[in-house]
Amino acid sequence: QVTLRESGPALVKPTQTLTLTCTFSGFSLSTSGMCVSWIRQPPGKALEWLARIDWDDDKYYSTSLKTRLTISKDTSKNQVVLTMTNMDPVDTATYYCARIGLLNGATDYWGQGTLVTVSS
Amino acid sequence: QSVLTQPPSVSGAPGQRVTISCTGSSSNIGAGYDVHWYQQLPGTAPKLLIYGNSNRPSGVPDRFSGSKSGTSASLAITGLQADDEADYYCQSYDNSLSGREVFGGGTKLTIL
Numbered sequence: 223q224v225t226l227r228e229s230g231p232a233l234v235k236p237t238q239t240l241t242l243t244c245t246f247s248g249f250s251l252s253t254s255g256m257c258v259s260w261i262r263q264p265p266g267k268a269l270e271w272l273a274r275i276d277w278d279d280d281k282y283y284s285t286s287l288k289t290r291l292t293i294s295k296d297t298s299k300n301q302v303v304l305t306m307t308n309m310d311p312v313d314t315a316t317y318y319c320a321r322i323g324l325l326n327g328a329t330d331y332w333g334q335g336t337l338v339t340v341s342s
Numbered sequence: 343q344s345v346l347t348q349p350p351s352v353s354g355a356p357g358q359r360v361t362i363s364c365t366g367s368s369s370n371i372g373a374g375y376d377v378h379w380y381q382q383l384p385g386t387a388p389k390l391l392i393y394g395n396s397n398r399p400s401g402v403p404d405r406f407s408g409s410k411s412g413t414s415a416s417l418a419i420t421g422l423q424a425d426d427e428a429d430y431y432c433q434s435y436d437n438s439l440s441g442r443e444v445f446g447g448g449t450k451l452t453i454l
Contacts, residue, residue, distance in 0.1 A: 259443065268344060269380075269388065269431055271443040282442045318387060326394035327435070328378040332387040 224248035226258075226319050226333035233339050234309050240338060244302040244319030248331075251277055251297050257322035258302045259329060260293065262315040270315075274322070275302055311340045345370060346432050346446035353452040354422045362449045364415045364432035370444060372413035375435040379408055379417045382429040382448075391430070392417060419451070427453045 230242035242260070249256055259274040273293040274282045283291050292305045302319060316335040323330045347365040354360040364377060371377055377395050380388035390399050392408035395415060407418045415434075419426055432446040 261445075268448045269433075269445040271433075271445060274443065284442070325390070325399065326376045326378070326397070328376075328390055328393035329380070329388075329433070330390050330393070330399065332389070335387050 224321060224323075224331045226321060226331060228317060228319050228333045228336040230317075230336055230338065232337060233341065235342050236310055236340060238309050240304075240306045240309050240313070242304045242306075242317055242319075242336065242338075244304070244333060246300050246302070246319070246321065249321065249323070251275075251295055251300070251302070253277055255324050258295070259320050259322060260302075260304045261318045261320060261329075262313075263318070263335070264312075264315040267315075272306075272317075273304060309340045314338065314340045344447040345436055345444040346434060348430075348432060348446040348449045350447070351450045351452065353454055354419075355454045356422050356424065358422050359418065359420045360422065360451065361419075362417045362430050362432075362451070364417070364434075364446050366413050366415075366434060366436075368413065369438040370413075370434045370436040371410065371415055373437060375437075377408065377410050377415035378433045379406075379415075380431045380433065382431065383425075384428070388431060422453055424453050427451055 226246040257276045260272040275293045318335045320329040320332040379392035381391045382388040395410040396408045436444045
């Protein structure tokens, strides 16, 4: 059974750095073809893809946010970490981590999401 | 402004059929990249509905179907039910500077 769970602060101040952790089970990120993505959704708005890390440690970032994002993995802990620098109120959103498995690159399992509010 | 364009809303009565379009360009859908569809019920995380343009994951009813042609894709839902009321998103890959994975702006399905 594949599960993913996001953890991190619910509230951050403007200019601070956000660190989110995705802890997963039911698969290994060292298995060929497995990937984990971060996706966010501002309240009442659409999904926005942020970053992805692959089983072979390849990393990909949203072009518009890549200067602020860093994604990494700890395969032994079954965790993926996303950091986003210089947080702004417009970054207020629910942040999801999700797995890309073996279904033509589709995101087949999602975490429940964690709401991050940026406010002073 | 999303790279993939979806209608903001569609509606239909129970039992009817609706379609949701997802229009892209030559750098994403038109380049041959697969389209995936997700259903997001209110207050929940998205759920994979269609992968690889037209394939249903295990457990998804055959009332849901997907297709792709040229620079566009469509999701069709037949035999509408009350619990189909949700937001629906398409997703693909884009090889331009706009990013790697891209989502549509989402479509709100209202059951009349």
